[in-house]
Amino acid sequence: MSPRAAAASPANVSDVRRRNVSEALRSVIRAGRTTRATLAAECGVSVASATNLVGDLIAEGLIVEAGVASSRGGRPVTFLQPNPAGAYFVGADVGERGVAVELFDLQMNRVDREFRGGRTEEQIETIGDDLDAALEALQTRHPEAWTRLVGIGLALPGIVETDADGRQILYAQSLGWPPVDVADLVSQPLRIFAENGAKTQAMAELWDGAARGLSEALVVLLGRGVGLGIISDGELAHGLTSSAGEWGHLKIERGGRLCRCGGRGCVEAYLGADAILSAWREAGGRPDGSGWRAIGELLDADRAGDAVAVAVVDEIVATLGSALGGLVNLTNPERVVIGGWVGLRLMETLQHRIEAATRAEALRRPGGQFDLRPSAFGGDTVALGAALMPLEALIADPRASSPRS
CATH class of the missing domain: 3.30.420.40 (ATPase, nucleotide binding domain)
Structure with missing residues (x-):
């Protein structure tokens, strides 16, 4: 049962049943394949009650029985799974x-x-x-x-x-x-x-990705824009009116580079795709376009030892490490997940450097308590x-x- 569901106080028997049906459906979808006995344990109900809940969900066409397995000295166990259609x-x-x-x-x-x-x-x-x-x-x-x-x-x-x-x-x-x-x-x-x-x-990573089962995590998006999902106590933080996590517009240099938001010195003005490629051009690089291929060219040039590219990538790693290190100090996550198309490109070859830079910029204690991973779902997240x-x-x-x- 989720903490949110457990915190609710059903007013009557109908509300209790609705909650239990909801939790049963969630359990089946999250598990992919389960049994009535497992559902009963997860939902805190008897096996007989779980059987009734399953009957409701089968009648709605939302789950189906999917095979039988023998059990030791008892009735065969029938598996349940979501009905794809x-x-x-x-x-x-x-x-x-x-x-x-x-x-x-x-x-x-x-x-x-x-x-x-x-x-x-x-x-x-x-x-x-x-x-x-x-x-x-x-x-x-x-x-x-x-x-x-x-x-x-x-x-x-x-x-x-x-x-x-x-x-x-x-x-x-x-x-x-x-x-x-x-x-x-x-x-x-x-x-x-x-x-x-x-x-x-962040919702996808929390549901069944790199943040699943974690209480405290950061899910970073690096693309043309820069964003963040903060997972605290197993829930996605929204703030007063939903703007929590606007990390891309956190100022990291007073009076620094102009950002698209109109401010100066924002994280996005240094780590967004356009900012990264602009820095490379200003240093003498010649990226082809402004997308996935162009970021790849920069990373390829860095690996090949091109002095200009090496200097640009070093600066990217240092800036990202500094920005993430501050977040680690602020939120004390168990894991930092990096996604977005720019983030995925960087993580392909720079993961260990980014992690080391982040630890170096964080306080030793919280800096030693997280791990860094790429998004679990790639570009579809x-x-x-x-x-x-x-x-x-x-x-x-x-x-x-x-x-x-």
Whole structure:
């Protein structure tokens, strides 16, 4: 049982049953394959009660029986697993140069993916069109999934707040956009959930990735922008109105480089993709473009001993170590996870150097208590985390959220 569920005080028998059904579904999905006896133990109910809960979930089409195994001196054990076709979820990684929209089944396997955009820079006016086009393409290829679609989660490049009326508003200061009503981004009649992309990356890592089972962790996103998900007491921190984790705009040099947010000396102004490649150009490098390949060229040149590239990479490692070391002192994590496309490229060859630099910049005690790992899901992490939002809605109330209801 999750701490949040345990903290709730059900008002009546119906609430107790709803909570137990929710916890049973969560357990089956997280386990992938389990038994009624295991469910009973995890949910704190009798085997008979677990059998009733399983019956409800089978009737909803959300789980299925999946094979039998013999047991010592007793009845055969029947295994349970999520029904892949029982529900579907869409997760969209809304980036600065396009949108990656992914369809997942109830086992959280990616069924399909559609990308739209690819412009030099995405504009707020075009995001809605790109999302709609990608959704239409996925629906055309998977019409049956659409009849069981719970909703769409949007991972967005900015702060996402929910107002008193339940509306979600995107504030993307770094991109120069006005406040955007998230509901206006999707024209299809879908249930919409939204959150900052760094937070959805952290959701994915906490759910079944490099932060699973941890109480205290940091999940860093390094891309064109820089973000952070803070996991504290096993939960993702949001702050007063959801902006907790805006580490990319923490000032690390007073009056330093100009950042896209309008401030100077922000982490992003030194460790975002454009900042890294600009520093290389200013030092005499000639990167090809501004994406994955260009960052790879810098790292290749560093490994080859190119003096300019070596100096630039040394500075990146030192700056990242300093910025992470401060976070380690501030939050005392058990693990630091680095993701995002720039972060993944850096971790391919620089993981040990980054870890050493971080320890050197942190206090000895907290600096010796964490480990450093790359994101478990690679480039799909942000979209997967976004898809977990409609999944969580289904888990919270399987009957009300079930596509079959």
